[in-house]
Amino acid sequence: METKAGGKEKFFIVTRGKARKGFSRGCIGRVEAEIQHGELMGLLYGSGSNAGSPKSGGVVRSDDTYPLTRHQAQLLLFVSPSSKRLELLCNPQLFSAICELSQDDLVVVKHKKGHMPGLVKNLMQIGRKENQEDLQMLGFEVEFVESDPTPSKKPxxxxxxxxxxxxxxxxAYSVPVGLHWRDSHSGGLNRKAVSRINSMPNMGSRARQMMEMQSISQSPNSSHIRLDVGSMVEVISNTGVTVYGVIRWMGVLPGKTTESAGIELDYDVNGCSDGMHGGQRYFSCKGNRALFMPVTKCSPDSRFLCSPTYKESLKPKEPSPACTYDFEEDAPPIHESQALSLLVGRMKGIQGHFNSCYLDATLFSLFSSPTTLDTVCSTRKPTEQPISCTLRKEIINRLRRQGFVPAASVMKFREQLGCETFLTEEKDPEEFITVLLQKGLCMEPLLKLRSRGEMFQGAYTFQIILEKEQVVQMPTVQQLLDTSFLSCDLKFEETPSCLIVQMPRFGKKYKMFPNIIPSTELDITDLLYNSPRECFICGCVAEIECPQCLPDCKLQPGKIKQYCSTCNTQVHSHRLRQGHCPRALVVPPQMHTDNSVPRHMMQLFAVLCIKTSHYVSFVKYGADTRSWLFFDSMADRCGDDERGYNIPEIKACPEVGDFLSQTDEELARANLSQADELVRRLLCDSYMFLYQSQSMQIDK
Structure with a gap:
C-alpha cells in the first residue's frame, strides 16, 4: 500500500523530549534538512481538518524522533489525539500489519457498539491537496458483517x-487484491461483494455474527490444532447456534470419563453459570457465561483462523545469529564496547512471561554486565545441579552471546527452582535472590553481619530499617545505609563482594521516601568491624563512635561520627551533647595515630525498580559514567492475553549517568520535575540497589 509519490521524502514523528519550536510529542513532520549536532529541520503538520497542511517549521533532535515512510505518516496523521499515535507506535507488530492491509482483510475495530469484526474495503484519502507540501491523511472504509443480510435498496x-x-x-483467506482508492470529494464507491453465510441470532444483550469465507475449506484442518487453556474456541449447539469463548479450565468432570472444557463465553447465555458445575467451582467469570462441554465438541474460533505463515509471525523470534552458538561453552562478560550493539533494541534481554518480571529484572541485573558473581558461575562443580546448569547455559550464555533469552528458557529455570509459586505467582526479588544464590549457585551468604558485638549472622540481602525522621526528605543510599547500621548497632564482619540493599518500602505500594538518590559509590569503611577508622574532626585514627551525633545539624547530619580521644572530649563538652553515650571502637594494634586510614568502597552496578507490581532494572554496563541501560522484560505485547507473547526491550539511557555524575549538593538541589522520564523513574521507584566491591570488580 506504499504510494509511489514522495519516495525520497523523509517523515518523522516526535516520540520524546520537551516541546521545542512547535514540535511536541506525537506531532508529525517532514524533514527539510539535517543540520549539525544531530538535529532535524522540518515542516510540522497541524491537526483537525487542516492536518495535511504544514503549520510551521522548526528544529528537533533526531534522537527524539522516529522515522516514518510517507504512507505511515499519512496513516498516523489521521489519528487523533497525538497520544494515540504514540500508543499505536508502541505496538509495532500491529502497526506493521495495519500498514500492509489489503482489500478483504479481516479486522476488528473499536466501535460505539463494541469491538466489531469487518472487512477492509477501501483506503481513503482525506483532505484536499492544494499545495505541493500538503500531506493527505489516510483512513480505512470497513464493511461490517451485518446482523441483517437483506441488501438495502439505497447504498x-x-x-x-x-x-x-x-x-x-x-x-483474508483469498489472494489479496489491491485496495481501490477513492477520494473523499469524489462520487462513486468501488466495492466488492462480500461472501457470507447466515448470521448468528442475538443472544442476551449482545449479538455476534458468524462469517465464513468461501475459501475456508482450503485453510489448514482445524481438527489438528491442539486446544489448551487459553484457546479461543467455538461450539455449535443442537439448535445450530454457534457460541464463542475462551477455554478457562480443562479436566475430567465427576461422573465423566472423557475430558471436558470450561469455556468463558463472549456474552451472556441463559442457563450458563459463573464457573460453577455440580456445586463445585472450576473457574470464575461473570454470571451466565460459563459453559462446560466435551473437548471433542470444541473447535478453534473460525473467525480468527489464519494461515500458518501468519501464525508463525505471531511467535517470538530469536535473533538469527551469524554462526551457531555453543551454549555449553561459558560466555565471557559483555565488553562495554559491544554492549549497545548486542543488547539495545526490542526483543532484547530476557523475555517475560506470566508474572516473571521480578525474576527477569533480577537476572538481567546480576548477569548482563560483569560482576563479582561471574567467578562463581564459571566455576563448575563435578556434580553440577540441573538448576545451575540451566542458569549458566540457557540464561547467562544466551544473554551474553545472543543478547536475548526466550521465555521458554526462563520457564524451564522457574520449574527447577523447586517451588510451585515460582511458576504461578509474582515473588519478591529478595526471596528469589536468596533461593538463586543459596540453591542455584550454592553460595555462602554474601553478607556477614555482626550485631552488638555478638557472633555474626549471614544474609544475602540487606533491608534498610530506620525511622523516617532520622534522615532528610530525599536521602542518598549512603545516608540510609549508615543510619540503618547505627540504629540497629550492626557492623560488617568483612567487606562483602556484593552488597544488595533493599529500600525502606512495604509491599508494592507504600514507600517511606518519594525519591531516593542513588549513591554511585558506597563508602563502608565506617561500617566494618575491627577495621581502622578516621576521626571525623582531625582525620587521625578514631577510637570512639557516637550514634547520637549522627543527626546533629552542626556536624554534617547523616554522616557517621567517630573521634579520637581528644576530639571526642571537645565535641561532647557541648551542653547539647553531654547526654550522649559514645562507645569505644576496636582499634587494630598495628595502627598508629598518624597512619592514613584505607577506604573500602563499593560500586553501584544495577538498580531494581518497581511500580504497580511491575519490575524493571537499570544496569551499568561499563566504566564510563554514561554507560547505563534500562531493561523491561514486558515493555510491549504482541497478540491477546491468551495467545500472545511479551516483547522485552532494552534502551540506552546515558541521561541517567549524566544525572548521577552531579555532586551531592547538585543532586539535592535538582528539580526532578524537569528531569528525564527514566531518571525520575529511577529516583521514584527504586526497590533494590546492587553494589560490588571495588577491589574485586571485574574489568568491563
Missing part, C-alpha cells in the same frame, strides 16, 4: 476508521 456509506481504531488484523 449506505461505509464507516471510516483511522489506524488507531483497528485493534486486530487477520489476513
Amino acid at each position: 449506505v456509506p461505509l464507516p471510516l476508521f483511522n489506524a488507531a481504531d483497528i485493534i486486530q488484523v487477520v489476513p
